[in-house]
Amino acid sequence: MGLFLLWFFFGIGLIIQGIYLLMIFGRTAWFKSPSKSPSTQSPEEGVTVLVAAHNEFQNLKVLIPKLFEQDYPKFDVMIVNDRSTDRTKRLLEEMMAIYPKLRSVTIKYTPSHVTPKKFALTLGIKVAKNDVILLTDADCIPNSDQWIRKMTAPVRLEDKTFAIGYSGYQEKPSQLNRWIQFETILTALFYLSFGLWKDPFMGIGRNLCYRKSFFMGVKAFKGIWHLEGGDDDLFVNNYATGKNSTIVIDPQAATTSVPKETWKDYLVQKKRHLHVGKYYRGEDKRKIGLYSMSHALFWIGGIGLLIYFGIGLQWEHFLAVLGIILLRSVFVAGIFKSAAKTVQGKAPKMNPVLNDLFYLGYFWILGSVSYQSKDIQWK
Incomplete structure (x- = not known):
């Protein structure tokens, strides 16, 4: 037996x-990009790149100049300064003098019934100038100057609700980093592959696009305000379908993040990510x-x-x-x-x-x- x-x-x-x-x-693994490129004949719609940042002075100092190297004619950048106690506010003031299309809003406190990041994102989206919102994190860098154009194309040109992209991590010489690389690809194989099968179930906030009008129309994070995390994957899980979503697979449309350096920090991060999974659809x-x-x-x-x-x-x-x-x-x-x-x-x-x-x-x-x-x- x-x-x-x-x-x-x-x-x-x-x-x-x-x-x-x-x-x-x-x-x-064997995905082949369509031979045709997104049309550039239509007027380019405005895009707001949105970043929620809490004590991200060092990362923002690198990210902001990189964002303004993007080869896209009509975009602005909104940084939500979420209760930062470092030099983030002063940095943003200095950067706004250099980059006219950089905007910021400062949050001094978070209401008790709302989790901090969801409140920061909601406030940022609410005051965004453009309807097309492209989300990333303060420790992420676009892989190319075509990031905005390629990541937003499905929403701008194909009338999609969600454009779901990939975000990897910097490579470093450690076993922890090798595991991070493996686990990141495994996670991507899940959500990208099922998305390609027209059955999407999650996205990542480091590289995600949708419309402000849709976000406000569904009352932002209604039903998940109280959950720590889920501003990306649960939001997509609640509303993404095979018809309204597109998976964007292109190295030029990806971003690269700073990985955790210690197992302790990594496990705290993953504990938050895995916790949200209990609220996915069955x-x-x-x-x-x-x-x-x-x-x-x-x-x-x-x-x-x-x-x-x-x-x-x-x-x-x-x-x-x-x-x-x-x-x-x-x-x-x-x-x-x-x-x-x-x-x-x-x-x-x-x-x-x-x-x-x-x-x-x-x-x-x-x-x-x-x-x-x-x-x-x-x-």
Whole structure:
């Protein structure tokens, strides 16, 4: 009976993993951009780039000049200075004297019934000059001067409600960074791939576009004001459909963020992100859950069979199971590297095979802790 269960776990896990890796994730890994480029004959609609910033003096000093290098004729930048106690306000005053299209609004306190970032974003969107809103974070840098043009094209020219983009992280020489690169690509494989299947379920606030009129029409973050996080993925989860959303996959339309330097800071960040997942629609939770469950079954069954056949000196069976595990590992490495090149133009070091095994503990341990946690904070 025990051997049968191991084979059953291994087989079911392998089949479902194969479907995800080849049929779903493959949509992103082997994505080919349409040959036609967005039309430039229509008048370019105004765009407001919006950033909510809390004590981001150092990052804003780098970001603001980069934003004004964008090759787009009609845009402004709105920085929401959210209760900053560093030199952010003085920096913004100095920058506004240099860049006439830079605007800012300062928040001194947050109402008790609203979480800080949602309040900051809502205020910023409310006073934005343009209807097309392009969101990013203070620690993000556009990958090219075509970022605004490419990320907003579906909303401006194709009458879409959401344009969902990719944001990666700077590459650094550490195991933590290799894990961050892996986990970022895995997350992207989920939301980009299902978006390409016309079944979007999340986006990221580091690279997301929608209209101010739509945001105000649905009463901003109605229903999720009290949740710490969810201003991006839950908002998209509530309103995105296959008809009103487009996935933007183009290295020139991506952004790159500053990664966490310590495991402690990283785990605090991911705890917040994973906590929000409990509020996804049931069908969307199943998209992630089915992958993670099949992933666990594959490894539990595979390792169990290797131990069983190794102890029993049944080397033919042992080598057969090991061969299947190695073959899947080859596919995982290939798909992750191909996906990284597709979405950001290059494949960073991320140890996809080793981190694929590490994902077992990450998802089931940190995910369970985050799901039950009540002490989630933004900043």
